[in-house]
Amino acid sequence: MPVILFTLIAFVLLFISAPVFIAILAPTLVSFELYGPDIPSMVIPQQMMQGINKFSLLAIPLFIYSADIISRGEIGTRLLRLVDSSVGHLTGGIAITTAVTCALFGAVSGIGTAAIVSIGPIVYPALLQQGYGRGFAAGLILSSSTLAMLIPPSVAMILYSLVTTSSVGGVFLAGLSAGVIFIVLLSLYCYAYAKTRRIGLKARASWSERFKSLREAGWSLGLPVIIFGGIYAGTFTPTEAASGACVYALFVEMIVYRKMTMADLIDVTGKSAVVIASLLILLTAGSAMAYFLTLQNVPQIMAATMEGTTATGLLMSINIVFLIAGMFIDPNSAIIVLTPVFQPIAQALAIDPLHLGAVVVFNVAIGMMTPPFGLNLFVGVVTFKVPYLEVARSMLPFIGIAIVALVLITYIPALVTWLPRLAGL
Numbered sequence: 001m002p003v004i005l006f007t008l009i010a011f012v013l014l015f016i017s018a019p020v021f022i023a024i025l026a027p028t029l030v031s032f033e034l035y036g037p038d039i040p041s042m043v044i045p046q047q048m049m050q051g052i053n054k055f056s057l058l059a060i061p062l063f064i065y066s067a068d069i070i071s072r073g074e075i076g077t078r079l080l081r082l083v084d085s086s087v088g089h090l091t092g093g094i095a096i097t098t099a100v101t102c103a104l105f106g107a108v109s110g111i112g113t114a115a116i117v118s119i120g121p122i123v124y125p126a127l128l129q130q131g132y133g134r135g136f137a138a139g140l141i142l143s144s145s146t147l148a149m150l151i152p153p154s155v156a157m158i159l160y161s162l163v164t165t166s167s168v169g170g171v172f173l174a175g176l177s178a179g180v181i182f183i184v185l186l187s188l189y190c191y192a193y194a195k196t197r198r199i200g201l202k203a204r205a206s207w208s209e210r211f212k213s214l215r216e217a218g219w220s221l222g223l224p225v226i227i228f229g230g231i232y233a234g235t236f237t238p239t240e241a242a243s244g245a246c247v248y249a250l251f252v253e254m255i256v257y258r259k260m261t262m263a264d265l266i267d268v269t270g271k272s273a274v275v276i277a278s279l280l281i282l283l284t285a286g287s288a289m290a291y292f293l294t295l296q297n298v299p300q301i302m303a304a305t306m307e308g309t310t311a312t313g314l315l316m317s318i319n320i321v322f323l324i325a326g327m328f329i330d331p332n333s334a335i336i337v338l339t340p341v342f343q344p345i346a347q348a349l350a351i352d353p354l355h356l357g358a359v360v361v362f363n364v365a366i367g368m369m370t371p372p373f374g375l376n377l378f379v380g381v382v383t384f385k386v387p388y389l390e391v392a393r394s395m396l397p398f399i400g401i402a403i404v405a406l407v408l409i410t411y412i413p414a415l416v417t418w419l420p421r422l423a424g425l
Helices: 002-015 020-035 043-052 055-072 075-087 093-106 112-130 134-149 155-164 168-196 207-216 218-232 238-256 262-295 298-305 311-328 331-348 353-368 375-384 388-394 396-411 414-422
Strands: none
Touching: 002 020, 020 043, 020 262, 043 262, 055 155, 055 238, 055 262, 075 093, 075 207, 075 218, 075 238, 093 112, 093 134, 093 168, 112 134, 112 375, 134 155, 134 168, 134 353, 134 375, 134 388, 134 396, 155 168, 155 331, 155 353, 168 353, 168 396, 168 414, 207 218, 218 238, 262 331, 311 331, 311 353, 311 396, 331 353, 353 396, 353 414, 375 388, 388 396, 396 414
């Protein structure tokens, strides 16, 4: 009965478009008061505070802040020029450039929507000018922007590692492997699309132009070096790497490139604070919910109901549930709410937590670009001024490619676990 009441209240609140944290916290409080054990209700706010009282959690707001700084400045533009000078002359070159640049942007930001609003307005007109349809252009940008959720330092990956107490470095490397698979499939599709439609080629950049773009992007490339090098060399924790990324991004944008003013910084800081506060409130609500569900033995009950289920069957269930959840709620909410439910069952079936992390995050990333409510769709409509139905229709082949990649990483775990194992994680 407590779980039924909890679920009913949560669905009603979500149906009337209440904020997600209220849809999580309100049924938790009501159910705890009515059916909770003989424990003072004061334990709920205590659990909420414990949910965010973690040093490693600081990495998330810091990476969000660095992503907002980068999206306002020049770093993304210079990375795009560098990639374009290298592969822009190939068949489908500008399209492949878009996918690779979004991956690089993910490596310095960790936020998918940031890639849409910063890289998108630059590459979208270039794709149209080259002969790609606006549906293809919008679909490519929206789908490749989800790579920021897979390529380290992904905020979603950090969140998963906190919820499951998994190795952040190991989860990062698993996400990197999944992201590379998706990039390769996207690039093959871009090549085939350009080849069959005889889309013209750009002139090959001269070596002097390539060296110029490399020199101009030199400071931009320092960010991945700080993040990856620091974490995997053992010099930095993820939190220290995130703070270093903020300081470095500010130095590059304000001192080196001089593309960000103090007024811009104040504006970016205010907007980041709103996003960070929203996420932390969501985390506190998720901690309270997880505590209540644990008291009600929900993980054990679910494990009992799925007794006899194989790892393959569980992974299929996880794909379905997380994919649907990603279409309706933001990825952070889906990870916070659903991961604690499935993780104990996956652990009992000996599913590698790093493999599970790649599967979970890839699912919610696909949900971000899937109609009817994928967040990337609405960001794309506003950014590119393309009707919603046209954007949604154009996403279908890219969703198909993403699902192929998802099937590969779901049922061939070695594709995403070999790199963490190689690093001894």
